[in-house]
Amino acid sequence: MSLFITLRFLDVLDILLVAFLLYQLYLLIKGTVAFNIFVGLFLIYLFWLVVRALNMELLGNFMGQFIGVGILALIVVFQPEIRRFLILIGSNPQVNRFLRVEKLFHSDKTKSASGQHLRMMVRACENMAKTKTGALIIIAQNSELKEYIRTGEKINARISDALLETIFFKNTPLHDGAVIINGNKISAARCILPLTSKVNINPLFGLRHRAAIGVTENSDAFAIIVSEENGNISIAEGGELTPNITVIELSSRLENIIIETEDAE
Structure with missing residues (x-):
């Protein structure tokens, strides 16, 4: 033996x-x-x-x-976790490039946001942070988030800082919910997003932060949150929240998103 x-x-x-x-x-x-x-x-x-x-x-x-x-x-x-895992695999740029399916499924997608649109988004977030105006902005990437766009009011307008600030102004009917940006346009406002099921989140974070984590868990979207309580700017990506970032850090991260999107195309 x-x-x-x-x-x-x-x-x-x-x-x-x-x-x-x-x-x-x-x-x-x-x-x-x-x-x-x-x-x-x-x-x-x-x-x-x-x-x-x-x-x-x-x-x-x-x-x-x-x-x-x-x-x-x-x-x-584990249906939510299995769905999230499959979405992460399917939205991976390397996988799409290898299978050559990205152009097939996204051939009608609008153009990516430009540097000018980026500066408008950053300017809007900076102004809303100063006035402590709560905001939740979701930037779609490979996934166009159509299932969430259907829950809100379709706008389909060019990105502008004035429009974003108007949408989230406290007395407007569209301020409650999320704005979804797809390419170089604001697709919809007052969108309903899934909340995260994580239990180890700081209790100081409200529904906007939980919704931002939830949508980035279930897609490859990028989320920007402006706190109504203290005006702090946070971002969420891949189900992870990065709180209290500066305007410069936000601008740098958005630039990286544009570069990554262009590389994937």
Whole structure:
């Protein structure tokens, strides 16, 4: 009998891929209620293995039936996380470039925002921050966010700082909700966005910040938030919030978005 375990290159690759997938799964669900559910399901699975090892037939059969439908239960419970994972894969610029599908699906997309539009957005955010006017601006990238545009009032107007400030002025009917910018146009205002399910968010952040995190979890969009409480500017991308940034930092990040969009095209 051999005392050594034979490891092939494919075995090592298999282990590394599984470890990578588990790590990506952890990053995807950390800080959410789904993480606690995953831990609970994992503990139930370990308990089932112990029951099988002890030959406890009645309990083993009962739990076996539960484990048998576990895949369907996982799909139902983790539907938002699975959707987010698939969106991240599908919206990856490298994947689109490799498959040559980006032009097919986005051939009718409007032109990207120019440097002039960028300066208007930054100017509007700076002015709203000074007056403590709450705002939530969502910049679409590969995903055009049509499902969220349908929930609001369609505008389809050129980007301008005056228009953005008018929309978010407290006494206007469009100020509540999000503005979605698609290419070089303001597509819609008063849009309803999904809230994040993360539980480790600073309680000082309100619904605007939670909506910004939520929409960037479910798409590749970029979100700008102006706080109504203190006038601070924050950004969200990839489900992560960066609070209290300067106008210069905002301008620099928007410039990077334009460059990344042009490279992807």
